[in-house]
Amino acid sequence: MSHAINNLLTAMADDALIQGHRNSEWTGLGPVMEEDIAFSSMAQDKIGHAWALYRILQEDLGGSDPDHFAFLRNEKDYRCCHLAEQPNGEYDFSLLRHFLFDHAEAVRYGRLEQSTFAPLQPLARKLKGEIKYHLLHANAWVSQLCRAGDESYARMQAALNRCFPLALGLFEPQEGEEELMAAGVYPGEKALQAEWLDRIYNILSPAGLNLPGVEAVTPAYGGRRGYHTEYLQPLLDEMGAVFRTDPEAIW
Amino acid sequence: MVNREQIYKALEQVMDPEIPVLNVLDLGMITTVEPAADAVLVKMIPTFAACPAVEIIRRNIVTVLEKELHVPVTVEIDRVAHWSSNRMTPEAREKLLNFGIAPPQVHNGEAYSEILLQTPCPHCHSRNTYLRSPFGSTLCRAIHFCKDCGQVFEHFKPLE
Numbered sequence: 001m002s003h004a005i006n007n008l009l010t011a012m013a014d015d016a017l018i019q020g021h022r023n024s025e026w027t028g029l030g031p032v033m034e035e036d037i038a039f040s041s042m043a044q045d046k047i048g049h050a051w052a053l054y055r056i057l058q059e060d061l062g063g064s065d066p067d068h069f070a071f072l073r074n075e076k077d078y079r080c081c082h083l084a085e086q087p088n089g090e091y092d093f094s095l096l097r098h099f100l101f102d103h104a105e106a107v108r109y110g111r112l113e114q115s116t117f118a119p120l121q122p123l124a125r126k127l128k129g130e131i132k133y134h135l136l137h138a139n140a141w142v143s144q145l146c147r148a149g150d151e152s153y154a155r156m157q158a159a160l161n162r163c164f165p166l167a168l169g170l171f172e173p174q175e176g177e178e179e180l181m182a183a184g185v186y187p188g189e190k191a192l193q194a195e196w197l198d199r200i201y202n203i204l205s206p207a208g209l210n211l212p213g214v215e216a217v218t219p220a221y222g223g224r225r226g227y228h229t230e231y232l233q234p235l236l237d238e239m240g241a242v243f244r245t246d247p248e249a250i251w
Numbered sequence: 252m253v254n255r256e257q258i259y260k261a262l263e264q265v266m267d268p269e270i271p272v273l274n275v276l277d278l279g280m281i282t283t284v285e286p287a288a289d290a291v292l293v294k295m296i297p298t299f300a301a302c303p304a305v306e307i308i309r310r311n312i313v314t315v316l317e318k319e320l321h322v323p324v325t326v327e328i329d330r331v332a333h334w335s336s337n338r339m340t341p342e343a344r345e346k347l348l349n350f351g352i353a354p355p356q357v358h359n360g361e362a363y364s365e366i367l368l369q370t371p372c373p374h375c376h377s378r379n380t381y382l383r384s385p386f387g388s389t390l391c392r393a394i395h396f397c398k399d400c401g402q403v404f405e406h407f408k409p410l411e
Contacts, residue, residue, distance in 0.1 A: 012323075032280070034383060034384035034386070034394065035384075037386050037387065037388070038384055038385070038386040040386075041386035041390055043389075044301050044303070044390060045299070045300070045301050045390065047301065047303075048301020048302075049300060049301065051301070052300050065407065084379055119330070121330075122331055122333060123300075124332060126300050126333065126334075127300060129335070129410050129411035130299060130300060130411075131409065132362075132363050132411070133363065133385045133386070133393075136363050136364055136367075136385045137384075137385050139364075155386065165347070207378045221383065
């Protein structure tokens with residue numbers, strides 16, 4: 001079972017790391033100062049969450065040093081979803097991605113509080129509380145920008161249409177998932193996705209946005225098996241550039 | 252042998268690098284203090300998971316305690332205990348307010364969006380305020396605006 005837990009935690013951690021890196025790319029470029037600070041803070045949170053998960057991999061599952069694991073793997077050994085890999089693009093895309101991503105994390109950590117894998121319980125509880133601030137930010141912007149005139153509304157709907165199939169990749173079936181479900185480690189991707197769809201519908205619908213049907217789109221799968229978009233390798237090159245100059249340096 | 256009282260006394264001198272008026276006890280970061288014959292063990296929990304000051308605080312605890320108590324000190328991160336802003340002492344809230352940062356509201360499971368409304372302004376105490384951003388200059392702070400005194404102010408966010 002440790003192999004399956006390893007897969008699950010690596011996927012969760014890699015999602016947080018890559019999404020955190022994308023958030024950090026708004027530092028210095030945010031449209032207003034508060035937004036610059038918000039994405040920078042969320043970057044710091046996400047990368048901290050990734051680190052905490054890599055640390056569980058190291059201490060409880062015999063994994064390697066979190067920094068080495070985060071920065072020195074080959075592209076195909078990462079397990080992040082395609083949603084997080086996408087470049088930031090316009091602000092509408094970044095916000096909608098952040099909205100879909102953080103609701104997915106909230107659902108996941110909410111369920112992991114009851115995980116039978118003990119090290120996850122305290123961490124899930126902690127992260128869930130912090131992610132609530134990310135949701136507060138995302139929900140406020142999604143609701144307001146959908147009511148801010150025709151162009152703004154059209155951009156939000158277009159961003160949702162683009163993000164939605166990518167976001168379904170957050171719930172790509174995991175190798176060894178049934179084993180984890182049977183052992184009570186977590187309820188499985190299908191159950192998480194259903195809960196997530198309910199949650200986001202309840203916010204998107206009052207904002208007037210049409211959530212595409214799950215059956216009508218092709219989910220962007222592949223990330224959990226190491227198949228990535230063309231955007232991941234350049235991101236990894238940049239993210240690890242300083243670390244690779246001297247992997248043994250103490251910061 | 253070193254006693255608990257001496258350890259707590261020494262811990263009062265270890266301040267948070269980001270909010271220098273608060274010590275680690277004020278913040279509720281210390282979960283265990285264990286004096287032994289020739290050593291001291293302290294366990295601590297970070298406030299936010301990604302708090303960059305944790306390692307500095309850990310080192311500061313070792314340095315200050317070893318200097319005051321003259322015994323080897325070990326500081327461990329407590330992996331089980333949960334930090335919530337309700338762990339902050341009433342004295343800590345008072346100190347924060349005097350420092351110009353609105354203290355976290357004591358929370359009881361309410362949604363953050365509710366708690367954060369009308370956070371009292373630390374400058375003029377008005378409740379005629381609004382949340383400008385749930386993020387601020389450090390991970391633990393939000394930014395509000397006071398419509399009465401016209402000033403932006405910071406708020407130590409409540410955290411479950």
